[in-house]
Amino acid sequence: MNVQQIVLNSRPEGMPSLTNFSLTDASLAPIKAGEFLVKNLWMSVDPYMRGRMIDRKSYIAPFALGEVLEGGATGEIIESNHADFPVGAKVSSMNGWRSHYITDGSDHTLLPETPLCPSHFLGVLGMPGMTAWTGLNRIAELKEGETLFVSAASGAVGSVACQLGLLMGAKVVASVGSDEKAETLKAMGVEQVINYKTTDNLSAALLAAAPQGIDVYFENVGGEHLSAALDNMNDHGRIAVCGMISQYNDTIPTPGPSNLAYIIMKKLKIEGFIVFEHWAHYPEFAKQMGQWLASGQVKAEQTIYEGLEQAPNAFIGLFEGKNSGKMVVKLA
């Protein structure tokens, strides 16, 4: 059958552009014994994918030029020769950026029966939600009554981190890039939201928003945000470093904060993490998050682009702040 897929045409330098991507046709052979055919319903675009477009050694192999891109996706099985994966079942995989594919089911997870849209398994119930949960619970060990600062707070990870912070009994301070995003977070119960794009002095704004100081910083941005957080951290504060999106498109390395000596003076702990290393805790997370979603205590906000051909635009949009909540692409 004829299918469509998006390949990496060239490696971005600086901000990715549409010319880095090509939409191509391919044909799939009939499925063999032990295989099944998946029609993707939703695919994910995430900031970490920018790192995979660089040809370097990292925690995950770089994308190859001319090859189909990869990323989270949820799809429906439309043909099957595999007993464990029947037709009609829905699966999540890393086989995004394509309309259909054939697999033997390795690295595939059957989605549970649920009234939730399968897109949420790419967001609040998937990698981004699990990242927020891991950073707060397993890395920073946020405690009730503490003050949490979340940057890129309207993103897929940040918006969950803010909501979990509130559920954990923390005071939450958030930073976002537009007044609309600030309003969305305020509607979720976050009292202090800074629009960093209209703020001259982020450190002073953070002090005004949290005069009691910051105990935990959930770091998604880097650069000036990290510097402002360091200025305002309390003694024995913890920084869970999830991402530094402000630097992913740098062509010239940006210097780091000049106030790193606060690490000593305030006895801070800064820890980077990759959620996949914590995946053994996914069932624990999924159980809690499923309950919060069902009860409405966590809201699953999404920004949806429609059509595989829109996936590059959706990806580029991540770095232009076009998403509020999880950015997903609806494929079918």
Added chain:
Amino acid sequence: MNVQQIVLNSRPEGMPSLTNFSLTDASLAPIKAGEFLVKNLWMSVDPYMRGRMIDRKSYIAPFALGEVLEGGATGEIIESNHADFPVGAKVSSMNGWRSHYITDGSDHTLLPETPLCPSHFLGVLGMPGMTAWTGLNRIAELKEGETLFVSAASGAVGSVACQLGLLMGAKVVASVGSDEKAETLKAMGVEQVINYKTTDNLSAALLAAAPQGIDVYFENVGGEHLSAALDNMNDHGRIAVCGMISQYNDTIPTPGPSNLAYIIMKKLKIEGFIVFEHWAHYPEFAKQMGQWLASGQVKAEQTIYEGLEQAPNAFIGLFEGKNSGKMVVKLA
């Protein structure tokens, strides 16, 4: 009686100079009930004191202008009206920078009977030695077979960190500022020593010295050293942040490393610490260190300046790299 002391005359801007200090005379009243008179034998100069010369909030109050400076000292009791502190006993205190003083004994520790020179209670058996031990054992949790990188490795803390690293079964890579210091460390058993002052590319030098990568970095320097360490850290590496001496005399803030994103990619943990918060573990440390010193497994190197009037020179010398091992001033 007439005594001598050194007061902070003005706050240094950039590198401290002799004009920041004044040697002054004072007179002590006779001791009262519950007091004793100490003649200081040795005093310590340490890099952290530079921070106390700045008028700012930190983990320890700033020095006051016109007041006698403070710092570690060991002395002998020469008159006493205090049952617990008899004449002839030796004590350690924070009452350095003066020839004599009267005290009621609060914050004083009696030194044990030992053939060791009392100066070592300011160095390998005191705060700097305890700092090295704490950083490796309680912060970075260095394990046998790992690779340890120590900067400012010929300093009071660094030289102990190198030796403890070897005793703990680590491969040790050290960075120092002169070939003589490198030779001293090599004589202690450190195989890979980098003279950063004659090295164009510290990151490349570190890669050559430790192609297997760095598991633990004992950070005393900051700046380029931190950047080179980040380049060469292994996954799940730990950085114990003890000091950033390269920045203590900055008049304009120095930007931090541009490669902080390695914190995420390599899942690093960076933790600052202040040894005083770990002082409950001093007896455990002192027991081990006493045995290592007695057996010759740890060598207690010192650089000695003679006379209270030389204390400012000794302090300034810390930032010029004039010490090898612990910098101390012999007062009597």
